[in-house]
Amino acid sequence: MKYSKKIGFAFLTLICCFSAAVCMAQLTAPFDILEINHTVKDYAVWRKAFDQDSTIQKANGMSLITVGKGLEKANDLSVVFMLADVAKAKAFVADPRLKDVMEKNGVISKPDISYFKIVRFNPEAKGTQWMTIVVPVKDFDAWLKVFDEEGTAKRTSEGMIDLAIGRGIDNPNLVYIVFDIKDLNKAKAAIESNEKKQTMMKSGVVGPPKIAVYNAAE
DSSP states (O other): OOOOOOOOOOOOOOOTTSSSSOOGGGOOSSEEEEEEEEEBSOHHHHHHHHHHTHHHHHHTTEEEEEEEEESSOTTEEEEEEEESOHHHHHHHHHSHHHHHHHHHTTBOSOOEEEEEEEEEEOTTOOOSEEEEEEEEBSOHHHHHHHHHHHOHHHHHHTTEEEEEEEEESSOTTEEEEEEEESOHHHHHHHHTSHHHHHHHHHTTBOSOOEEEEEEEOO
């Protein structure tokens, strides 16, 4: 299996009170999320319009968890919502209105939209930088067993604190991992190491991982 060399990062910020809607203390697994990744022309312009749309978001059962800004490209955004109703969220995303709103407010890339069920969440993991890994596996439970055998202490020594584990809602064998990054250089070296590749192969990974790192948006 070939590993993705792309750690040209982008990601998720689950901080103590990311927003008025969702506070860290309120997040208890399991819960469903929607993640939208896209690029904007101007963050300030986009954010103003995005916040003005919050009433409609909430009406569709979507509570903002966070907005993350790309580590290398600050206009690469990751927007994460907690969902009260996945079907309502999917209808919201499919509505042509959303496409029109995005275009009017400077979204310049095709949105990458994913739905996950968070099955583990660590509210004690707090930081300013996060890494996400999304990867397909043969069997989620078999993958999780190997992940647990590797252990949190090992990952902590590699500069990564376990923050969240999820699985795809539409594809239950799609793994979603979130780490609180304490040392990015260590984390990158670990992810790209032969040891980590062998561990992931042992766990039943069947495709290259998508890896992203984001900082908290202001």
